Amino acid sequence: MVSIVRSVKHEQLSKRICRRSSFALVLVELCFVLLAIRLFCIQCVNGEKLKAEAEKYHRKIVSVQPRRGAIYDRNHIPLAISTKSYSLFGDPQAIKEPESVALSLSSIIEIPKEDICRKLERNTRFVWLKRQLSDSKVDKIRLMNIEGISFREEGRRFYPQKELASQTIGFVGIDNFGLEGIEKKYDAYMRRATSEFSTKKDRKGHDIEPNKYDKPAPGYDLILTLDTVIQDIAERKLQSACEQWQAKGGSVIVMNPTNGEILAIANYPTYDLNKAFNVDNDCKRNRALIDLFEPGSTFKVITASAAINENVISPNDVINCENGIYNMGKFVIHDTKNYEQLTFKEVIEESSNIGTVKIAKLLGSKKLYDYIKAFGLGDKTGIDTLESNGFIRNIDQWTERSMGAVPYGQEISVTALQMLCAINAIANDGVIMRPFIVKKVVDGQETILENTPKVSKTPISARTAKIMKNILRGVVENGTGQSAKIDGYNVAGKTGTSQKASDDGKGYIPGKYTSSFVGFLPADKPVISIIVVIDEPQGQYYGGIVASPVFKEIATQIMQYLTIGQGVCIAKVNSTT
Incomplete structure (x- = not known):
C-alpha cells in the first residue's frame, strides 16, 4: 500500500515538473520572439535614425579658417603674412572635473584658475580658453591628454617689416577681421568664409582624422604700389626731423605724379604692427590722409595757377606789395619782409601774402572758389583707403575777410594728400591722376582686380602748368625754398607756414604752427612728387627752414635709389607689377 502511494506521488511530481518546464520553455520562446521583434525594429524600422545618432556621437564638425591673403609691396616684398597657430577650446559638458582641469591649464596659458573654471562650468559645448598659443604651450597641453580639451587651427597675422607703413597697412583682430587701413578696406578680398568639415572623434572629443578634410582656398593677395625702400627713406628722415624740432607729429607722401601711384606714406609717431593693441591710438592715425591743416603759403600755387589760367596776369607783371x-x-x-615792387613770379618765389591777395582780387572770389574745387581741395581724392574730406566754406558763406585769407591758405583745411594731388596738376601738365595704393588683387598668378591710372581732374591747361613749373623752380633756386635744392636736379616746389586754428574755429593758437614743403623733380619731366608736413615744430617753424631740408634729404636718397639722370624717367617707378 505504501509503495502504491509513493508511485502516485512520484507521478504527480513528474507531471508538475513537466508543466513547469513547458511553461518556462514557452516563456523563453516568447522572449526570443520579442527579442527578434525588437531587433527587427532596431535594424529595419529605426536603423537609419539610430545609425545617425551613433555617427553624430562619434563625429564632430571642424571649422577651418582659410589662410588670410598676404600683402606685398610693388617688388613683392612681404608686408603682411599669415602663419599657422593653434587656439585652445573646451567642451564643458565633456569635462567632469573643471576645477582640476583649470588648475592644470592655468600656469601654461597664463590665465587665473578661477577664470578658466568659470568658462568650463558654462552650459554650452564650446568655450575659447586661449587664442593663438605658442607651439611649446600647445605641445605641453597635448601631452596632458585632457578629456574635453582640444585645439583649433587658426591663422596668426605677422608683419615682417614691423613699423614700416604701419598706418597705411593697418592690422587685424584676433579673429582675422581687418580693423584698420588696407587690412580693413580690402578685408573682403583677403579673408574668405570659414569652411566646415565633419571628422571622427574619440571618446575624449579629440580629432582622430585630422587629415581627412581639404584645406579651404586661401584669401587673395594684395600687391601695393608702395616701395619698401622709398618708404624706409621717408620714415627715417621724417622721424629725424620730428625729433630734431621736437614736433608733435608729421607726415610725408611720395607719389608718381604721372600715374597716381603712391610710393610711400610715412607718419610720425609710428608703431610696430605686431604690437598694435599695446600702443596709443594717436600712433595708429594715418595723419597724411586724415589730419586737416591750413596749407598756408603752399596754397598760393592754387591762386597763382588760377590767375595764369584765366589770363588775368603774366609772370612778369609788377605788383605793388605795399612795403x-x-x-x-x-x-x-x-x-x-617789407617788399615794395615784385613781379608776379617774385611774389610766389618770395611768398608775399600781399601780392597773392592782390592777384586773387584780379581773379575774383567766385573764380578763386571754382578753381579751389577744380583742384579737388575740400573733397576726397578717391584713394582706395580711409581719408578725410578737407574743408572749404561755400562761396555764399565767405566774409569780407575771406579774400584777405583764402588766397594764401587760411580759412581752408586740407590733408597732405589733397595738397600733393593739387601740386601734381602742375607736375603732370595740368592733369591730376587719382591716387591709389593697391595695384593688384591676385589669386596666385590670376589677377582678380587691378587698379590702373585714371584721370581725376584737369583744373588747368598744359600751358599754365608749364608756366607754373618755371615759377616753382624759381622758388627753390631763388626764393624761400632754397634749402630744397639738390645738386644735379632741377627741383620745383613751394614752402608753407601756417598757424594752427583753435578747436572752436575762433582765431589761432599762439605759438603753434604747421610747416610744410611740397614739390617735384626733375622739374621738366617729374618722376616723383613729395609733400612734407611737420606738426608743431619747436624753435623754428618756417617751412623753408623746417620742412624743405627734409624734402631734400628724402628726394636725394630716392633719386640715388632709382639711379636716374636728370629728366630721365626710370623703370622702377613706372613699372607695372
Missing part, C-alpha cells in the same frame, strides 16, 4: 603792410578795410595783411 609789407596792406589795409583791407577792417583787416591788415602783413608780409614777413
